[in-house]
Amino acid sequence: MDAFDAIPDPVVIDILNKVGDVKTLIRCRSVSKRFNSLATQSDSLLLQLDQILGTTESDSEIDSPIASFFRSLFKSIHGFLPIFSRPANPAEILTRSPKTPAQILAGFNRIRNLEVELYGGDVKLEKGAAVKWKAEFGETLKTCVIVAFRSATVNTSATESPIDGVVESDSEFVCGLKTRVVWTISALMAASTRHYLMRDLVKEHKEMEKLTVRDREGEGTVVMDAAGMKEYRETEARVDEKGFERVRDRTVVPSVRMSMRHAPSLKLKSGICLEAATLVVVRPTGVASDDNDAELATEAFAADGGDCMYGEAVTALLKRRRNVLEMNSF
Incomplete structure (x- = not known):
C-alpha cells in the first residue's frame, strides 16, 4: 500500500x-x-x-496568414473526427x-x-506617476483609500522631516486638482470593475468569509468581508426578482464624499521625494463620518506588506490640510 x-x-x-x-x-x-x-x-x-x-506573450502576437490557415484547417478536420474525442x-x-x-x-x-490575482493594473497614467488604492465593497462601494504621486526621486542626503513649506500658485493648484480628481475617478472605476467581475462568484459561494482581489503589480485591492458579500447577494436577489436589465461592465459608483490631502513636493524621511503627492479617502455621501481618515488610511497602507514608501507618505499626508469634495454617482 x-x-x-x-x-x-x-x-x-x-x-x-x-x-x-x-x-x-x-x-x-x-x-x-x-x-x-x-x-x-x-x-x-x-x-x-x-x-x-x-495567456502568454505569444498569444498576443498577430498570427501570420500561413499559421492562421493551418489552424483553421486543423479545426475543420477535428470537427469531422468526433471519434477521437475523450471524456x-x-x-x-x-x-x-x-x-x-x-x-x-x-x-x-x-x-x-x-x-x-489579476494580470495587471487598470489605471493608465503618465510615465513616472503611480496610483495605489484599496477599496472595500458590500452591495456597492463602502470606502476607498487612494495614494498617488506624479514622480518619485531619491535624495540620499535627505534626512530631515517632510517639507511643509512649499506653496502652490493658483494656476498650479487648479491644474493639480484636475489631475488628482482624474486619479481618483480612475481608481474608483478600476475598483468597481473588479467588484463587478466577482459578482457570480460571490452569489454562488455563499460560504465565503473573505474575498480579496488584487493585481500582480500591486496597484489596487478590492476586499469584501462576509457581511459585505451577504449584503451584495440580498441586493442582487431583489434586483433579479424585479427583472431589471443590466447593461454595464462595472458596479455603479454611488455619490461620494472625498477627503483629499496633497503636497506639491513631499520629502520623506527615507530620502524619497514625491511630486504632487496625494491622499484621498472616499466614502458614500451621507454614510459615514470623516473622523476616521487616519484609521482607514493607516490600515490600508501603513502596514501593507512592508511597503514603507506608501506608509510613510500616508503618515506625512495625514498632517496636511484636508479638502472635502463631493462627486455624483457614475
Whole structure:
C-alpha cells in the first residue's frame, strides 16, 4: 500500500490548503479519485487569472496568414473526427477560454478565504506617476483609500522631516486638482470593475468569509468581508426578482464624499521625494463620518506588506490640510 494512502483525509486537506494555488489544485484533481474529491474541499485559495487563462506573450502576437490557415484547417478536420474525442478532464479548464472566476471555481464548494490575482493594473497614467488604492465593497462601494504621486526621486542626503513649506500658485493648484480628481475617478472605476467581475462568484459561494482581489503589480485591492458579500447577494436577489436589465461592465459608483490631502513636493524621511503627492479617502455621501481618515488610511497602507514608501507618505499626508469634495454617482 502507498504510505500516502494512510494519511487521514483532514491532514491531506490541510496540506492542500497550504498549496492554495487553484491551478495546482485543479491538476491535483487529475491524479486520482481521492485527490479529485479532496482538492475541491480546500477552503483557502489563490486564483491567478493570467495563469488559469493560459495567456502568454505569444498569444498576443498577430498570427501570420500561413499559421492562421493551418489552424483553421486543423479545426475543420477535428470537427469531422468526433471519434477521437475523450471524456472531460478537470485539468482542461486550465486551457479552455474564456472562463470567468465562477466557472473556474465551480468544483470548489468549501471556499472560505479567496484571493484573486489579476494580470495587471487598470489605471493608465503618465510615465513616472503611480496610483495605489484599496477599496472595500458590500452591495456597492463602502470606502476607498487612494495614494498617488506624479514622480518619485531619491535624495540620499535627505534626512530631515517632510517639507511643509512649499506653496502652490493658483494656476498650479487648479491644474493639480484636475489631475488628482482624474486619479481618483480612475481608481474608483478600476475598483468597481473588479467588484463587478466577482459578482457570480460571490452569489454562488455563499460560504465565503473573505474575498480579496488584487493585481500582480500591486496597484489596487478590492476586499469584501462576509457581511459585505451577504449584503451584495440580498441586493442582487431583489434586483433579479424585479427583472431589471443590466447593461454595464462595472458596479455603479454611488455619490461620494472625498477627503483629499496633497503636497506639491513631499520629502520623506527615507530620502524619497514625491511630486504632487496625494491622499484621498472616499466614502458614500451621507454614510459615514470623516473622523476616521487616519484609521482607514493607516490600515490600508501603513502596514501593507512592508511597503514603507506608501506608509510613510500616508503618515506625512495625514498632517496636511484636508479638502472635502463631493462627486455624483457614475
